[in-house]
Amino acid sequence: MRVWKFGGSSVATPEIVEKIVEIVRASEERPQAIIFSAFGGVTDTLLETLHEACRGNEKHRALIEEIRFRHLDAIEALSSDADLTNARLQVKELLDQLTDLYKGVTLTGDVTERTRDHILSFGERLSNLIIHYAFRKDDIDAEFCDARELILTDDAFGNAVVDRGTSYHKIQMYISAHPALQCITGFIGATAEGETTTLGRGGSDYTASIIAAALDAEVLEVWTDVDGIMTADPRKVPSACIVPEITYSEAMELSHFGAKVLYPPTIQPVREKGIPLVVRNTFRPECPGTTVKSTLSNLESRETLTALTSIRNVCLLTLKGSGIVGVPGCSERLFGALGRAGINIILISQASSELSICFAVKAEDASRACDVVNNAFELEQRTGRVDPMVVEENRAIISVVGAKMKELPGVAGSVFSALGRHNISVIAIAQGSSEENISFVVQESQEGDALRAIHKKCFEHTRDATLVLLGPGQVGSALLRQIAKYHDHLQQLRGVDLRIVGIVRSSSALFDASGISEDTWTNTWEQSCITFESQDEILERIIQLRTPNLVVVDCTASDSFNGMYEALITRRIPVITANKKVQTGSLETFQRIRSLAQSNATPWLFETSVGAALPVISTVENLVATGDTIYKLEAVLSGSLSYIFFRLQLGISFASAVQEARELGYLEPDPRDDLDGTDFARKLLILSRLIGAPLELPDISIEPLLESSLLLLPSIQEFLVALPQMDAPFQERIESATARGERLRYVGCIERNETTGEYSASIELRSVDATSPLYGLSSTDNIVSIQSLRYSVRPLVIQGAGAGPEITASGVFADVLHAIGSARDAL
The missing domain is CATH 3.40.1160.10 (Acetylglutamate kinase-like)
Known part of the structure; x- marks a missing residue:
């Protein structure tokens, strides 16, 4: 029947x-x-x-x-x-x-x-x-x-x-x-x-x-x-789905904390008889709905959590003071007074120190509850043993429910770390001995964010990730193209739905939390962009996005946004940069940001600032982290200079080779940053600091490739016009090296003094023979040769293309995925 x-x-x-x-x-x-x-x-x-x-x-x-x-x-x-x-x-x-x-x-x-x-x-x-x-x-x-x-x-x-x-x-x-x-x-x-x-x-x-x-x-x-009992309120969590089966106990917990499909007292008769209850949708009779019953047939295959629910318009009240520590009957006095006043308590939390008791009530009951408790503890308050009641308004209670929680460790850790990754503070926590419910209080304004963060972690097999790009130049634009091209591949392979939510230029920006199309953003920029005057304005807009797994990528060549790094990392927003300015600023700043990233468990990744997409930085970091000692590192770290010397070897003039490299996007915006060795020196400084050498940029000895008179010309155009005067000197050096069976390489070296243990760094134009790992470089190749305690007989060599927007963008893309993966693991 x-x-x-x-x-x-x-x-x-x-x-x-x-x-x-x-x-x-x-x-x-x-x-x-x-x-x-x-x-x-x-x-x-x-x-x-x-x-x-x-x-x-x-x-x-x-x-x-x-x-x-x-x-x-x-x-x-x-x-x-x-x-x-x-x-x-x-x-x-x-x-x-x-x-x-x-x-x-x-x-x-x-x-x-x-x-x-x-x-x-x-x-x-x-x-x-x-x-x-x-x-x-x-x-x-x-x-x-x-x-x-x-x-x-x-x-x-x-x-x-x-x-x-x-x-x-x-x-x-x-x-x-x-x-x-x-x-x-x-x-x-x-x-x-x-x-x-x-x-x-x-x-x-x-x-x-x-x-x-x-x-x-x-x-x-x-x-x-409705289609049945949902994993969350679909108005607050659009990705919420139907729970096929649920226990009566779980349904009771959900109903108490806001889920309105069932009201606990009304279903007690069928619960006592063990009669299954099915919630169905009149408007979608084909939907099987949710079955509520005493025990579940598929507990092993279920998600850890069954559903989430929440109550808004809540106030949190706290009774605190030395006068309630270890004193029997205080709880009875507190809750007895509230009960006699007809005030319903939604949640209770007490620390083991017994110094305070906090409880939640509906906002309309808060004032009366405060008066009732103050009256009940009037004597203790007058003698200073109990503080006046503290009332926190605009709070919401979120409850996570699941019969499977008591069988699996780490559920609470997953829930609260998900909140932490979204910068959501938990104000109070309560859990019953049944272990089917963990409830906690958050600011009412963060209710939706909290529900979505936990739901994404616990119920969804695809996780959202969002990105703000600083600097849509050659590398930045290449990154946007790659993200668009491999979006579906990334979703299938890694379960990541990555979308662009912000693109920032030097004084204007475009933001859209729902996603910005790589195909159309340039066409809509004038109509949709905002202008700004300071880093603080952009930082505030980024923080206000509140999108999941947000990553900020700096593809600029300037220091315009460097001041944002610490603020972003403090808010646990990963920073990926192809920009070398912060890493090569003062040693104190570099170490402070590195320490900040570690303490906040938030990635600050800059692999592409040395060697483009080559795994140079990660290799050096891994060697140091696992106890190896690097004695000597030799490297060609300028893909643009590799290309220039490769073309000189083929008989092309120096000025022509520089122009080709510039047109191909291999050089910095001002070619002199490459040709005077400054860009190379910045890369060598980064590696020096990662090895453990406390160096500053002036500590690196640089042999310039060009005469100072060329480097000091007022404009880039004047410099390019005067550049052909270097054709003959370079042709002479190339011919001389070739005659000896050698090749010219602009080489950086970091070397440890065996006596003092201190490191020195230098860059020089060197002629190398065929026995050197540096001899066989071609086109835009970078190469790093590492001699260490472990690699003492044969050096560890990393070699590959080290220049070009597409190559560099792919390295940035890899860092983005690494950061997203770190965020997931942290959850």
Whole structure:
């Protein structure tokens, strides 16, 4: 035997009622009884009419007419021609009785709880009467059943207590004598004297639960306007999905902390009988919904958490002082006083020190709760042993629920680290001994962010990641292209959905938390960009994005945004940079930011600042971290200079080779930054610091490639015009080296003094023979040769292309993925 229940939203219009008839007809196992609520919105209208009638307001007459027309229209639409005359008379009779009751209220100007219950009962009595005619119209044998004949209650009007034993017997006797489909009024019962009562909040669910329990039904199906119980509120977490199965215990926890599909007391009768309850969607009957039962059949295959829920509009109150430490009865005094005042406590948290007790109440109860507690502890407050109550407003409680939590360690760690990665502070925590629920308090403004962060971590197999690009120049634009090109590949291979949410130029920026298209951003820049005057403005906009797994990438060649690094890392936003300015600034700044990144467990990655996409920095860091000692490092770290010397070897003039490298994007914006050895020196300084040498940029000895008169020319254009004067000197040196079977290389060297243990660094133009690892370089290759304690006989050599926007962008891309992976691991 099966029992169904339809709520008000499922019977809002005649069209929806006709849909219900279709659902019943199509069902393989039809229900024996269906409990219906009043038509959607009718109960509220009945209460509003009652309020207006008490005040003697003429508006109540219009509301009565609204109720009358709505139900008469429904019976006209849903009744067959054969039944219409009788149906119309029955509906009019009920409506006339209701009108007379309102007249009495208007005359007295007052209403008792008894009269209120009687008036509210008309919503369910009218809807079920009309709906049973809809079934008859479709040739389904159905009868109207007034639950007042079946549900016996006490006279606590408004929230009557059901005599379940007597009611079960009456239900069993009635159903056995009436084989037709019963359309039973929800929400109402009657006293032994026949007075109408209502069953309080969730009353129709309670009626259905009582009837299902009385009949030992196979299942109770509750039809509503959602697909079932969701992993989170889809209005706050758009990616929320249906929970196929859930225990009654889990459903109770979720309901207490805000989930509104089920109300715990109303489902107690079926829970006691072990009857499964299925939540279904009237508007999507093909959806299987959620089954609520005592034990689960698939606990092993379930996610760790079952669902998340939350309560807004909460205040957190704290009682604190030495006067409650170790004093028996303080908790009883606190909560006893609140209980006597009728104030409901939503959450309680107490530290083991017993120095403070905090608890959460609804915001509307906070002021009264504060007064009650202050009165209860007035003596202790006057003597200074207890502080005045502290009230924290605008709080929200989030609860994570799952029967599987008690079997697996680390669930709380995952939840709270997910919050930490999104800079969400937890204000108070509570967990029951059942280990099925962890609840915590956050700022109300962070409720949605917290729900989404935990849901992403615990329920979603694809994780979101977002990126702000500083500097859409050659490397930055190449990065945007690569991210767009490999977006789907990255999603399939790594489970990462990476989107661009910000692009920043020197004085303007474009932000869109939903994502910026690589194809169209340049076209929409003028219309959509914002302008700014300082780093602080951009920093604030980045922080306000609050997008998941946010990474900031600096592809500029200037120091315009260097001041943002520390602020971003402090907020646990990873920073990826191809820019060398911060790493080669003062040693103190470099060490401070490195330490800050480590202490915040937030990546600061700059692999591409040395060797483009080659794994030079990571290799050096790994050697040092695992205890190796680097004695000597020789390197060619300028892909642009490698290209120039490669072209000189082929007979191209120096000025022409420089122009080619510039056109190919291998050189810095000002070629002199490469040709004077400054850019190379910055790279060598980074490696020196990673090795452990406390060097500053002036400590590196540099042999310049060009005469100082060329380097000091006022403009880039003047420099390029004068450059051909270097053709002959370089041609002479190339020919001389070639004659000796050697090649020219611009080489950087870091070397450890065996006596003092100190390091020195230098850059010089060197002629190398075929025995050197540096001899075989071609095109834009970089090379690093490392001699260390472990690599003492044969050096460790890293070689490959070291210049070009695409190559460099690929290295930045790899750092971005590394940062995202670190964020995931931290979760």
